[in-house]
Amino acid sequence: MRVTSHGEMTTTAAFHSTVAVVGLGKIGLPLAVQFAQHGRRVIGCDINPLVIETINSGHAHVQEEPGIDEMVAQLVRDGALSATSDIADAVRQASVVVVIVPVIVDAERNVDLSSMTSATRMVGQGLQPGALVVYETTLPVGTTSGPLRQVLEETSGLTAGEDFFLAYSPERVSAGRIFRDLATYPKVVGGLGAADLDAAVSFYSAVLDAPIMQMQSTDDAEFVKLIETTYRDVNIALANEYARFADAHRLDVSAAIAAANTQPYSHIHEPGVGVGGHCIPVYPYFLINGDSGDIADTPTMTLPQRARQINDGMARYAIQRIEAEIGSLSGKAVLLLGVAYRANVRETAFTSALLLQDALRERGALVYSDDPLYNDEELSSLGFTPFRPELAGDVQAIIAQAAHRAYTSFDLRPFTACRVVLDGRHVLSQEQVEAAGMRYIRIGDGKVPVAAPVLIERR
């Protein structure tokens, strides 16, 4: 590594032990805590002043991780963790910079790198010779070695692989169990070159207890995360097609999948009313639409695209199942249980609840929503009409969209006009539903009324 003259002043002990974490969200804050607990002085950076204020006052704005509030309080008290909005200044003091700001897709499902590019510009402005920059955000293949490297070099005046180290390591954890995942999932790391990889491996070996998996390049490491997330979307799409097949042939898909999965090469997921969240329904588009421009002649991926269509089509299919039971939904009240994209999390990114609501409204239904994790004001601002108890007698169908703990004992007795309950996530008690005099159905249970036409959506 060539170190330029203005870098010599920064190679102090403080510089070597300081890590800047850029983006202090649901993943960035736990990462900052993890690094600080492993002897690093961590400066967290964010553009949200409230986040900075909360952390510097010794509190965690992220509540999903058990014990994180106490950990932040202790680390801030010890001077091991602080937060700032001055990214360049934090980076100037750090030998390692971990970037974990979101990359999203726009309405047309094209990859939007704007937040990442803006964070990278700030990183470049403070970047010191000899420092390591690692991107952990999920990225389209070629982004670290292409556009992000270019921004870093332009803003710092330094050359990646010569003056500073550049690496990519996907964050594979799930919110709510981050510290456990960090300790167990192998850490996949790729570098721009061999020295970059060594620098990243040496950092992660010191701050994580999990094994490290070394990849050939940053591109390879980026590809890993897209493979694992897209696999799940495609797998669920296959389960959903099996479910529709089961309905058409009056078979029970859950029992069949459970039996098939006793063969060690079969790992079929559960079918359902759709796939939500900021990962599984989003990252396939990083493969489909994510070409960063540096990889010529990228072959079109058809299977991930088809899987997206199938999974997004499950909301409409669920409505067809209900119509097969009670006829047209025009003017009828339907209750959605759960707007969150998955069980017991307060997060609605790409939730199937919106697709269900749209599909129901297309059929003229009046749609009310319930979610114990949101108050009425929050439900309204998310675009849902909050359910009120006095409406219970009007509701003619219920769809369980999120498997929140609270729904395992949901009281159905007030829903005196309700004839059918579609359990989209295996959360309700069939016994209780039937005891309340309602029909209990699931996607792929094969219990389509004999008189109903075979439910195959034509596209």
Ligand SMILES: NC(=O)c1ccc[n+]([C@@H]2O[C@H](COP(=O)([O-])OP(=O)(O)OC[C@H]3O[C@@H](n4cnc5c(N)ncnc54)[C@H](O)[C@@H]3O)[C@@H](O)[C@H]2O)c1
């Ligand atoms: N949330 C998950 O379950 C999960 C799991 C695995 C990986 N990831 C990866 O982590 C990334 C971040 O996810 P998250 O859940 O922590 O997001 P988040 O929305 O909770 O937090 C992102 C933080 O980045 C800050 N930010 C945005 N633009 C910035 C900028 N230009 N400079 C500095 N800070 C900026 C925001 O203010 C926010 O505090 C995702 O894009 C994904 O690639 C997330």
